[in-house]
Each structure stands twice: as C-alpha cells, then as structure tokens.
Amino acid sequence: MNFMEMLSEIVSIFNRWNKKLVRQPILIFFNLIQPLVWFLLFTQAFSAIGDIPSFQLLTGTSSYVTFFTAAVIIQTITSSALSSGLGLVTDFDSGFMDKMRVAPISKSSILFGRLFSAALTTIIQVAIIIVIGFALGVTIASGMVGIIIIFILTALFGIAWSGISLFVALTTKNQETTLSVGLLTTFPLLFLSAAVMPLGLLPDWVQQVAKVNPFTYVAQAFQSLIINGFEWDKIEYALIAILIVGVLSVGASIMVFRKKIS
Amino acid sequence: MLEVKLECPKCKNQITIQVKQGEKILITCPKCKTQGTFTLPTEKSVQQESKKEDILIVEHLRKTFDKDILAVDNISFRVHKGEIFGFLGPNGAGKSTTIKILTTLLKKTSGKATIDGFDIDAQQAQVRRIIGYSSQDVGVDNDLTARENLLLQCQFHHIPKKKAKKKVDELLKTVKLIEAADRRLKTFSGGMRKRLDLASSLVSGPKILFLDEPTTGLDPQSRQDIWDYVIKLNRQGMTIFLTTQYMEEADHLANRLCIIDQGKIVAQGTPAELKEKIGTDKIKLLFKIDDVESCEKARKLLFKLPGIETVGECGLGLVSENGLTIMTKNGSAMFVRVVRALDEEDISFEQLTLSVPTLDEVFLKLTGKTLDVIERKKAVKPVGRRR
C-alpha cells in the first residue's frame, strides 16, 4: 500500500464529507439539540448539587454547570459519532458505496476519510458548546491551551466512538439499528460514569462499573481541565482509554469492511 | 481472407468464395449467372471466433445467498475484446448478482472468472484498475455537483488534478451535462443522473465497462442518448458488458448476448442466431380486398416454392384484409423469390412485408414467460434484416 496514495484518498473522502456537511449545516445543530437541552435544563434543575459540601470537596467547584460541562461535551461527541455510521448506511443505500468499492482505493481510506470528517464536525460542535458554557458562566481553568487540549481529546474520542457507529453500520447496513445502538449505549454509559456525578458520590456498584467505563476517564480529563487546570495523569488516563476504544472499534470496522463483501 | 462455401439460391450450385470479415461482395453464380451480394457474418465463423481475444472469461460461476437462495447457477460465458455483450433477463434473474461478482463487489460461491487475465478474487486490485461500473441504483452523491462527483471519481483513480479537470470537462460535454455541471444533483432528473453515473464510470478509461440496466426507467429520448453513447464508446474500442430487461435494447446494442433466467443461462449467441434458432420468419402477402382469385392462385404457386415451410389460408381471418402468411427459415432470401415467382405468373399484389422473430418470442419460447409486456413490439421491416 502506497502511503501517499492512501493519504490522497483519505483527503478526497474527508473533503467530500466536509462539503456535504457545509451544504447541510443543519446537521451540525441537529446533533446539538439533545446536549443543549441537557446543558440548559439539567443544570438548572440540579444546580443545588453544587451546594453539597462533599461535591465541592470531590470536584473542587461549587458550580454544577461547570462540572456538568464535561458530561455535555461527552454527550455531544457521542451523539455526533452516531451520524458517521448513518452516513455510511446512506452510501450503501444510494449505491455510492459500491462506486467507492470498485474504485482502486483502500477500504481503510473510505473509513478514515469519514472518521476524520466526523472528528472535525465534533470539534465545531464542542466549540459551540463551550461558547454556550461561557454564556452560562462556566470558566475554563486551563485557559486557551486547555481548550486546545479539549479539542484534541474531542477529536480522538470522536474518532474512537465513531468507530463503534461505523462497525454497527457496516455489519447491519441499517439506519434504525445504527441509530438505536448509538442512542441506547450513550445514556447508560453516561450515567454509569463519573461524568454526571463525581465517583465518590456514586453507589458502590456504580463505582465499580464506572471504573471500567471509558467515559469516566474522558470525563475526568475534561473536568480537571475545566475546573483545576492541568493534571497530566488524568489526560494520560483519558488518552489510554480512548486508545483502547479506538483501536478496538476502528480495527473491528476495518476488519468487517474488508471481509464483508458477500 | 476466409474461404466460404455458398449455395446458389437458384440452381443450388456450390460456390467457393474468398471474403474478409465484414466485407460485402458481389457474387455471380458461374452456372446460372444469378447475382447476389454476400457479407460474411463475423459471428458465424468459428474460425473467426477463436481468433478473437476474450477479455472476460467466466466458468461455472455460482452464487448462493443464505445457503438456499441460488441466485447464479453455474453459468459460463466469454466476452470478446471490443464487443458489446448483453445479459438479458427478467427481474430476479441474477443479472446484478453476476455483475457485482465480476466487479469484485460480491464474493462468488464457486467457479472462476478472469478479466483481461486477472483473477477476480486473487487480483482484485488489478481488476479494479481496468473496469468501470455503473450500478443499477445510480451511485452518485446528491449533495455534490455533477463536476464535483466526477472530480471525486478522478481522485479515486489517482488522476492528477490538471488532467482530471480536462477529463471532467470532456466527459460533461459528451454526456450533455456541461450546462448543469455546477448544479447539485438534487435538482437533476433521473436521466441526467444516469448519464452522470455513466460518465463517472468512465473517468479511468476502463478496458471493460459494466453497465447494470443503464436505461431502466428512462424515457425514450434519454434511452436513445444512452444507447448512442454506449455505441460511441464501443466504436472507440471499449468492451461493454450490459444487463437489461429489454429485448429491444439487447437486440439494438449487443453483438452477442446471454439470456438468463432464474440464475441459469438459457441461451447464448448473437441476436440473429438466437432468433434463427427459435423462430421462423414470416412473410405477409396482401392483395386487393376483393381479389380473392389472386390470393388463391398465389397460394397454390407458393406451395410449390422450395424453402417455404408453411403457407397459411387465404383471408388472414380478418374481414378487412385479403392475404396470406408464409412461414420460412430464411426470410430475406425467400422474400425476393416470392416476388419473382409472383411476377413470373403475373399475380398482382398490394403489399408484401417480412417480419423476423423478435427476441421477445425467443425468450417466450425458451422460458415460457414473456419478458416485458409494455415493451413488446414486432420488428416489422419491409425488406431484409437489420443484421
């Protein structure tokens, strides 16, 4: 496999998806609706959590909105990741996928082009969330550099989570399944992690689950960047969690895509 | 040069002539001096056949879905370089399945196929470099413009930017989409989309082009456009493999064809061969409505003419017509002899028509089913055959 050829293939496909997105900008906001509703309603309804002393002790902030920003970012990433799989299913349905598959390009290029465009979309969406966060009074302790790190983690986690959506899309080639698998996994994982509530305030069994839940580590990295500044070990853990998810999900997607031509 | 033995239609004298493929020559019978022209039908010469290079060889190809759906059932055929090869069959015959296997989109269950010597399984990458494919469901991106779609295909084939731009302009012009080039496909009609799809399968200049039902659902004008374009490509040397549900299309475009039904090839050959195998030609003779006498006279006369299989009753069963129908194997030759015989006996007639069997009839005879009800039309031609 010629590396330069593959790179140009990925760029073409990346650009294609970006163009599609620019022409339907509504899609950017579509994925944002749910995280936004949460951001506005949830934080208003549960703002009293911030007054609990043990919450303040565990998180280092008395603002539930600030703490919850990490959860909203994660929700934005996962809900955005959903559409990457849906896009592939559309391509299968329209026959465009066959067109790509008969072309002399690598299967991985088709997937990576999609994933990178998904990552870019997610960064834009998270940027919107952060701006709204500012409007809600959220401050980011780690400043500009911290925001850039948030974007990098966003892109990487976006790719890793999109991998799952791609895997479902490639195996089922079905819109509904791809959509529901994405929706059904997000909520339990979010609530069974340290994203909505600090670990220490969770029941024992939930804590056990949360410790093997990648959302926990990503959430903690975001929380620390927003509330405390730079805690490199948290970022490291997040990267490791993302790497594990990413290698598995993207690897599995490439494998089924290569194999599944019958 | 090929040596061909002919029989003089008049005196049955054996004549040996030298002809080139496709060449039309004037022959005079040395015995009775009858003159006639002769064109060597390329497809009928076995010698010629073996000389042609096969670009696509399919042997015992089978495909089963979910263990028990036999979509393609042990088919074998060869496509010669430079020809248009038709794959004709009704819904669910296995046309798309076959084309998808050949274009590396689907894994075969068993059998073997090579394209230009490359194995479709073991050498997928090489195969993909030399094929073009236009799917049944048009594979274009509706959010992009026509130009962007084609440029994207160029990128997929690693064509350098400058060259790609030129190529795209050229293709847009040929498929008459240059005016609509920068419009998004959302606003395109089905015919425009199909033309664009065809263009997009051509960016790499494939050696062999696979078209899956290129005209299904198109209006007559759009269909004609696609036909013209396919013929033009073929003239430029491109081999074309196309599937169709339309007899008329196969008859019009294909040099050779397979008829496929329920995963099996039920017949293959040139359209003329297939028609010949099955059908007899029909010559219809009409007289003045009140001239019953001439009709009866002609009937008696034609009975004696060698080469005629059956002569029908006078009257044709229609009140408004006075005439009869003659069935024969070799319509165009018989046509002339019928005219001569009637002339010699001074029998005057109003009209003489020759109808050759359509592929519809061939299909009906082979499978016991009609292909498409709407499309059925008899190819009625005053004199001679198209091919």
Ligand SMILES: Nc1ncnc2c1ncn2[C@@H]1O[C@H](COP(=O)(O)OP(=O)(O)OP(=O)(O)O)[C@@H](O)[C@H]1O
């Ligand atoms: N993915 C699949 N899974 C199961 N069965 C299939 C699949 N694809 C095709 N078939 C079956 O295989 C048979 C042949 O289908 P195919 O699409 O090749 O027909 P076709 O000749 O292209 O028909 P049409 O003119 O409708 O396009 C049909 O009975 C169809 O139901």
Ligand SMILES: [Mg+2]
């Ligand atoms: Mg089909």
